[in-house]
Amino acid sequence: AQTVTQSQPEMSVQEAETVTLSCTYDTSESDYYLFWYKQPPSRQMILVIRQEAYKQQNATENRFSVNFQKAAKSFSLKISDSQLGDAAMYFCAYRSASAEYGNKLVFGAGTILRVKS
Amino acid sequence: ETGVTQSPTHLIKTRGQQVTLRCSSQSGHNTVSWYQQALGQGPQFIFQYYREEENGRGNFPPRFSGLQFPNYSSELNVNALELDDSALYLCASSLVSGGIRRETQYFGPGTRLLVL
Numbered sequence: 075a076q077t078v079t080q081s082q083p084e085m086s087v088q089e090a091e092t093v094t095l096s097c098t099y100d101t102s103e104s105d106y107y108l109f110w111y112k113q114p115p116s117r118q119m120i121l122v123i124r125q126e127a128y129k130q131q132n133a134t135e136n137r138f139s140v141n142f143q144k145a146a147k148s149f150s151l152k153i154s155d156s157q158l159g160d161a162a163m164y165f166c167a168y169r170s171a172s173a174e175y176g177n178k179l180v181f182g183a184g185t186i187l188r189v190k191s
Numbered sequence: 192e193t194g195v196t197q198s199p200t201h202l203i204k205t206r207g208q209q210v211t212l213r214c215s216s217q218s219g220h221n222t223v224s225w226y227q228q229a230l231g232q233g234p235q236f237i238f239q240y241y242r243e244e245e246n247g248r249g250n251f252p253p254r255f256s257g258l259q260f261p262n263y264s265s266e267l268n269v270n271a272l273e274l275d276d277s278a279l280y281l282c283a284s285s286l287v288s289g290g291i292r293r294e295t296q297y298f299g300p301g302t303r304l305l306v307l
Contacts, residue, residue, distance in 0.1 A: 079234075111298075117279060119234075161251035165233050176247030177224045177285060177296060181233030 076101045078168050079181035086102065087156045088190050094141075095151045095185050105171035108149045109179070114162040122164070125149065127171070138187030153187075161189045195284050195299035203210040203305045204272050212302045216280030217221040222246075222287045223265040224296060225257060240265055241287060269304075277306045 079102045087093035099108070110122040125133045125142050132140050137157075141150045153160055166182040196215045204210050216223050217279075222241045226234035236249035240259035263284070269276055283296035286300040 093258070101233065109295075116300065117303075118300045119281060119283075120296060121297065124295060133275050157211075167233075176239045176241070177222060177284075177287075178236045178239065178247055179224070179234070179296065180236070184231075 076103075076106075076168050076170065078180050078182040080166055080185050082185045083183075084098040084186045084188070086188045086190060087153070087160075089156055089158060091156055092152060092154045093156055093187065095153075095164050095166075095187065097149045097151070097182055099145070099147050099149065099166070099168050099180075101168065101170075103170055103172065106134050107169045107171065108140075110138070110140070110151045111165045111167060111181075112160075113165060113184075114121045115145075119165075123151065148184070156189050158189050158191060160185055163187075179183050195297055197280075197282050197299040197302050198288060199302060200300070201305075203307065206272055206274060207241070208272050208306075209268065209270045210272060210304060212269075212280050212282075212304070214265045214267070214283030214284075214299055216263045216265070216282075217297050220286045220297075221263050222223045222284045222285045223259055225265070225267045226281040226283065226287075227251070227276075228281055228301070234281055237267070247266050248255035272306045276304050277304060279303050281295065 108125045135155045163184045167179045224239040225237040228234040238248040243259045258266045279301045281301045282299045285296045
């Protein structure tokens with residue numbers, strides 16, 4: 075079974091600074107997808123960024139980028155120029171590319187990100 | 192394009208009762224997944240519906256059941272409610288066409304269920 079671990083229950087960052095959230099996962103598969111979702115107090119789970127395991131290039135979306143280390147099974151999220159609106163719970167998630175598992179997302183426990191002004 | 196919507200937003204039930212939660216998928220999406228998120232934890236996969244049939248299930252007992260309708264909307268039914276069923280229930284929709292390689296799930300705002 076696949077597992078996702080987020081070892082940082084809570085992180086703080088100063089506005090305009092950079093912060094990195096950590097995520098490791100365990101799988102025996104070679105083809106899969108990794109995601110970072112953001113969940114603000116409004117509860118709506120918002121997709122931040124996704125990475126296909128077959129792609130060596132790290133995904134980027136504006137101020138958000140990932141460091142995907144497939145051999146180490148590590149998938150960290152870097153947020154540059156942090157803004158107050160970035161404050162939320164961040165979840166790392168794994169999805170198998172195998173049709174056997176359908177759409178099942180396996181989530182980590184989450185990291186609360188606080189942004190200080 | 193409309194996003195994923197869920198109803199109701201909040202619900203209070205007592206132990207032993209039954210509850211039905213509803214989800215309307217994003218326009219153009221044909222697959223719905225349901226997740227249970229206990230307070231302070233990550234979401235746990237309950238099951239997925241594709242073409243009106245259950246297509247994948249997590250470690251949840253049979254008293255958790257669902258439906259998907261021809262318009263791709265979905266219901267989650269929970270019978271014989273227990274105190275531990277208190278959680279945020281999230282619905283996510285996606286488009287599955289041919290292979291699943293490129294689809295991404297989009298979540299609704301959730302239904303907060305409290306069982307007393």
